[in-house]
Amino acid sequence: MYSATARYALRILGFLAERPGQWVQGREIAGATGIPANYLSKILNQLRKKRVVASQKGWGGGFRLEPAATRMPIRDVLEVFDGQLDTRACVFELRDCDADNPCPLHDHWERVRTEYDQMLDAVTVGGLRARPAR
């Protein structure tokens, strides 16, 4: 449904969401999230290119959420790493699997998909903070 990398990204953003406006070093994020530091930098770099985070080099630098990204649904984040999330695709990979001509899993899968889609749209990056805002 989503890659390990995408899951990493959510963890990172959840951490950053707790420190709004503050530059946090990659090293610290890696330590707190348990994500390998080198790999983390690649992930954050992609998030930067999509304007989900901003970065600052040198002394006192680090990463922080872009304020505008706070209201971004996590769907957009996952798509950065996993591409278009086509959960609509038939599990059997039948060409024309739809309500009229359903594969044996169609109805079940549709229910899964509906809940999943709802999650992707309902949860925003800002909502990923592990602890509720004070």
Place this chain on the structure above:
Amino acid sequence: MYSATARYALRILGFLAERPGQWVQGREIAGATGIPANYLSKILNQLRKKRVVASQKGWGGGFRLEPAATRMPIRDVLEVFDGQLDTRACVFELRDCDADNPCPLHDHWERVRTEYDQMLDAVTVGGLRARPAR
């Protein structure tokens, strides 16, 4: 949520479910399902070891569903390839993420998981036949 190999397995079983009691050659299954013949044989071999299918060598041989497997929930099939399906795991990989101490995605994910689990238990191998029984 599941690997390509597991999805292949479902396709194969769906095809075999339409030909109960009949030996069907790997070559034919590969042709019908679009799965690479060599890879297909590996998949069927694993299914055989788990008594989901039976096989027969030589002239007139092939594969067929084990009659008893007809009532097997597809959960068992997917687990052959993907191991224990721990959808219960927290997306954030927090150690103690539960109803009392939920991560930001907990409730949403729980709904997805519930529907998914239901699918795994409700659909049986016999139920995978692409066309309804006559």
Place this chain on the structure above:
DNA sequence: ATCTCAATGGATATATTCATCCCTAGAGTT
């Protein structure tokens, strides 16, 4: 017995994902 057919199984190849290494660029400090 011999032949042919089709699954079995081991070895190998390819692709993708995940992770590491190390050098460079840019920002603040002194």
Place this chain on the structure above:
DNA sequence: AACTCTAGGGATGAATATATCCATTGAGAT
């Protein structure tokens, strides 16, 4: 200007998943 700090980026490595190849085994046909 020299130094230190931290992100950026290219190249490489490791692990896993997917796919292919080929020799062997066992079964029926003759």
